[in-house]
Each structure stands twice: as structure tokens, then as C-alpha cells.
Amino acid sequence: MADQWQEAYDFAVQVARAAGAVIRKAGECEIKVQTKSCTVDLVTQTDERVEKIIIGSLKEQFGEGTHCFIGEESVAKGEPCILTDKPTWIIDPVDGTTNFVHGFPFVAVSIAFAVNKELEFGVIYSCLEDKMYKARKGRGAFCDDEPIQVSDVKDIHKSIIISEHGTDRDKQKVKKIFSTMQKILCIPVHGLRGSGTAATNMCLVASGATEAFFEIGIHCWDIAAGAVIVKEAGGVLLDVDGGPFDLMSRRMISANNMVIAERIIKEIEIFDSVRDDAPIQKK
Ligand SMILES: O=P(O)(O)O[C@H]1[C@H](O)[C@@H](O)[C@H](O)[C@@H](O)[C@@H]1O
Numbered sequence: 001m002a003d004q005w006q007e008a009y010d011f012a013v014q015v016a017r018a019a020g021a022v023i024r025k026a027g028e029c030e031i032k033v034q035t036k037s038c039t040v041d042l043v044t045q046t047d048e049r050v051e052k053i054i055i056g057s058l059k060e061q062f063g064e065g066t067h068c069f070i071g072e073e074s075v076a077k078g079e080p081c082i083l084t085d086k087p088t089w090i091i092d093p094v095d096g097t098t099n100f101v102h103g104f105p106f107v108a109v110s111i112a113f114a115v116n117k118e119l120e121f122g123v124i125y126s127c128l129e130d131k132m133y134k135a136r137k138g139r140g141a142f143c144d145d146e147p148i149q150v151s152d153v154k155d156i157h158k159s160i161i162i163s164e165h166g167t168d169r170d171k172q173k174v175k176k177i178f179s180t181m182q183k184i185l186c187i188p189v190h191g192l193r194g195s196g197t198a199a200t201n202m203c204l205v206a207s208g209a210t211e212a213f214f215e216i217g218i219h220c221w222d223i224a225a226g227a228v229i230v231k232e233a234g235g236v237l238l239d240v241d242g243g244p245f246d247l248m249s250r251r252m253i254s255a256n257n258m259v260i261a262e263r264i265i266k267e268i269e270i271f272d273s274v275r276d277d278a279p280i281q282k283k
């Protein structure tokens with residue numbers, strides 16, 4: 001059954017493109033902004049609407065009961081964030097909501113699919129740039145149907161590194177984030193960047209525009225599709241402590257190779273985040 005998930009993969013590309021068109025259109029109108037976990041964790045009606053469209057289309061195509069769904073906005077409303085062995089879609093309807101609100105031109109739809117807790121494919125549509133990134137396990141990574149590949153740079157001094165500061169404004173955490181960035185900048189590297197969307201950042205690693213992207217505090221929906229795309233483009237994924245990549249751990253480094261990843265890991269000041277699959281605390 002080598003091609004078991006091809007239909008799902010092709011359909012995910014179609015759905016991501018359609019979702020991106022909805023986001024582009026919504027960006028032309030007034031955007032009503034609300035907040036989630038804190039005042040800088042933004043959400044809009046578009047995030048919720050697009051997630052409903054994506055999950056609705058997938059349920060209609062593949063049947064309500066057979067597939068599971070982990071979507072950013074559904075989880076925010078109390079749906080479980082548990083990866084089981086069942087076929088599971090992991091969805092970020094608008095990755096880069098803050099960018100979307102401000103008109104900063106990087107916003108992505110991120111759709112991944114996992115079976116037996118293993119990621120089968122990932123689709124990221126950078127909808128303002130109109131770039132479709134996709135990858136299926138064992139079959140390479142593509143941007144607009146052209147194969148993509150990570151950079152071959154091994155010398156950290158010739159690298160560009162991406163990181164983000166996320167939405168947690170706890171002073172101790174922010175201090176660690178900036179201390180890490182300072183140490184990396186002074187290795188020295190050619191530059192530090194951040195597009196404001198984890199999904200796009202991972203596509204930049206996969207296409208060789210940057211050597212690594214790491215973040216602590218991201219969620220599984222931010223990175224699931226990107227994980228497949230980076231891996232299929234020849235890159236590596238690790239925990240920020242150098243251990244194996246764990247989708248639910250809320251931290252990861254993706255890089256073009258182990259040499260770059262391990263050099264960056266030496267500088268990362270780790271702080272705690274509650275796992276995505278941690279039991280929900282009763283209030
Ligand atoms: O825009 P969303 O989907 O909320 O995801 C972003 C996240 O909120 C930020 O904390 C991260 O820094 C970005 O990299 C995410 O992509």
C-alpha cells in the first residue's frame with residue numbers, strides 16, 4: 001500500500017491553497033483582533049473561520065469518525081491535543097497571526113498528517129508570497145513543485161540563523177531568549193532573522209535560505225508540517241537539548257545538518273514550557 005496517503009496529500013495541498021485565498025481576502029478588510037493566553041497572543045475571526053473550513057473539508061472528504069484533528073483554534077477552545085495512532089491532521093490555519101494583523105507579509109497555512117504517531121506529509125502554503133511548500137515521507141520536498149534542498153554550509157560563521165521570541169513575556173524567559181540570541185550572534189554568524197511564522201521559518205531552512213531555525217514555546221501545529229519538509233529537504237530535527245525531536249515538547253531546532261545544529265545547541269539557554277499533550281489542569 002505504498003500510495004495509501006497520496007489522495008490525502010493532494011487534497012491537503014488543495015485545501016491549503018483555498019484556505020490561503022480566504023486569508024488573503026480577509027486581509028483586505030478590517031481585522032477584528034482578540035487575545036488568547038495573554039495580551040500579545042492574538043487571534044482573529046479569520047483564524048477560527050479558516051480552521052473550520054479546513055477541518056470541515058477534510059471531514060467531508062475522509063469521513064467524520066476515521067480521522068482525528070488537532071487544530072490550533074480547536075485546542076484553544078478546549079479540544080484535546082493528544083496524538084494517537086489514528087490518522088491525525090495537525091493544523092495551524094493562520095501561522096503568523098500577529099503578522100496577519102499588522103500586514104507584515106509572512107502568513108502561512110500549515111497542514112500535517114500523522115499515522116501511528118509518525119508524520120506522513122506536510123503542506124505549508126505561504127499565502128501572501130503565494131508559495132506552496134510540501135513534502136511526503138521518503139519522497140522529497142518541493143516548493144511550487146520544484147525540488148528544494150537545505151544549504152550545504154557547515155561553517156557556522158557563514159550561516160544565517162532564525163529564531164523567534166514567541167508570545168510569553170515572562171521576564172526570565174525573555175532574558176534567556178535574548179541571551180541565547182546574543183551568544184549566537186557573537187559566534188559570530190552572518191545574521192539572525194525571524195519571519196514571525198514558525199512554518200515559514202522551517203521552509204526557509206528547507207529551501208537553503210538559512211541554516212537553522214530554533215524556538216522554545218512553539219506548538220505542534222506550528223512545526224508539524226515544517227518537520228516533514230525540513231527532513232525531506234535533507235535537514236535534521238532535534239530537541240534543543242540535542243535529544244530526539246519530540247513534536248509535543250514545544251521546543252525544537254531544525255537545521256541543514258548536524259554540525260550547525262550541534263553548534264547552535266551549545267548556546268541555547270533552555271527554559272520550561274508545558275507540553276502540548278500535558279493533561280489539562282482543572283481550574
Ligand atoms: O501565529 P501563530 O499560529 O500563533 O504561531 C506563532 C506563535 O504564536 C509564535 O509564538 C511563534 O514565535 C511563531 O513562530 C509562531 O509561528
Ligand SMILES: [Mg+2]
Pocket residue numbers: 092094095096198221222
Ligand atoms: Mg502557529
